[in-house]
Amino acid sequence: MTEPPKSEGSEEICPNCKKPIKEHSPEQVMECTRKLQEDKSQA
Numbered sequence: 001m002t003e004p005p006k007s008e009g010s011e012e013i014c015p016n017c018k019k020p021i022k023e024h025s026p027e028q029v030m031e032c033t034r035k036l037q038e039d040k041s042q043a
């Protein structure tokens with residue numbers, strides 16, 4: 001069994017505010033997710 005190498009740049013960047021998801025508070029994550037979904041439904 002071989003484990004895949006850990007990629008250093010595995011930080012998820014929020015497409016909404018361009019900040020790492022890690023730096024979001026749970027509330028911020030919910031808000032950004034909602035905004036992104038609204039964008040999708042508008043397009």
Ligand SMILES: [Zn+2]
Pocket residue numbers: 014015016017018019024028029032
């Ligand atoms: Zn965000």
